[in-house]
Amino acid sequence: DAGVIQSPRHEVTEMGQEVTLRCKPISGHNSLFWYRQTMMRGLELLIYFNNNVPIDDSGMPEDRFSAKMPNASFSTLKIQPSEPRDSAVYFCASSLSDRREQYFGPGTRLTVT
Amino acid sequence: AQKVTQAQTEISVVEKEDVTLDCVYETRDTTYYLFWYKQPPSGELVFLIRRNSFDEQNEISGRYSWNFQKSTSSFNFTITASQVVDSAVYFCALQAGNNRKLIWGLGTSLAVNP
Numbered sequence: 045d046a047g048v049i050q051s052p053r054h055e056v057t058e059m060g061q062e063v064t065l066r067c068k069p070i071s072g073h074n075s076l077f078w079y080r081q082t083m084m085r086g087l088e089l090l091i092y093f094n095n096n097v098p099i100d101d102s103g104m105p106e107d108r109f110s111a112k113m114p115n116a117s118f119s120t121l122k123i124q125p126s127e128p129r130d131s132a133v134y135f136c137a138s139s140l141s142d143r144r145e146q147y148f149g150p151g152t153r154l155t156v157t
Numbered sequence: 158a159q160k161v162t163q164a165q166t167e168i169s170v171v172e173k174e175d176v177t178l179d180c181v182y183e184t185r186d187t188t189y190y191l192f193w194y195k196q197p198p199s200g201e202l203v204f205l206i207r208r209n210s211f212d213e214q215n216e217i218s219g220r221y222s223w224n225f226q227k228s229t230s231s232f233n234f235t236i237t238a239s240q241v242v243d244s245a246v247y248f249c250a251l252q253a254g255n256n257r258k259l260i261w262g263l264g265t266s267l268a269v270n271p
Contacts, residue, residue, distance in 0.1 A: 075257060086263050092257055100257075100258060144190045144207055145207045148201060148204075149201075
């Protein structure tokens with residue numbers, strides 16, 4: 045079975061540009077999570093959805109970040125405008141709502157210059 | 158407040174040695190879940206195990222074993238007869254109550270040398 049799919053795997057962009065990260069969860073999973081990993085702050089939850097509805101977005105850094113889940117098989121995380129401090133690895137994870145473990149995608153390494 | 162502490166930042170061992178990775182957690186919830194994930198050099202996060210707060214049985218899976226002790230709020234991970242392929246960063250994480258948010262430790266970087 046396919047795992048969580050993320051695209052792109054690497055993104056290099058200039059400050060001020062819009063960045064869109066994409067995620068396809070494991071088929072049948074109804075919870076989806078976006079995390080960010082940096083050396084300074086470790087792994088942080090940005091937002092999570094249950095049945096396509098945002099449940100907790102308290103980790104979203106600021107208004108420059110937005111996330112959507114238009115259907116059960118697709119989610120986006122958008123940063124507009126991007127800043128150098130947004131450089132990080134962004135992970136998407138999914139789980140079944142009656143299971144606690146989360147399965148992670150390969151991550152998107154974002155570099156903002 | 159919820160917190161996970163992995164006091165060991167880096168560990169280096171020689172192949173075939175046993176190694177234990179420590180994890181101490183804090184939560185006031187009576188129902189919680191503990192996890193270990195592995196992050197190899199390739200960067201992905203691999204789920205290893207989940208433990209429920211109401212199940213203190215230790216678990217063994219091949220060379221891996223986990224020791225959950227509520228009395229000391231610890232959930233330690235032991236690799237027996239380590240191999241070079243075990244080299245990775247290992248993260249301990251906590252989920253408390255109904256919240257699905259994972260609270261992460263800062264990770265322990267394990268280097269297994271031939």
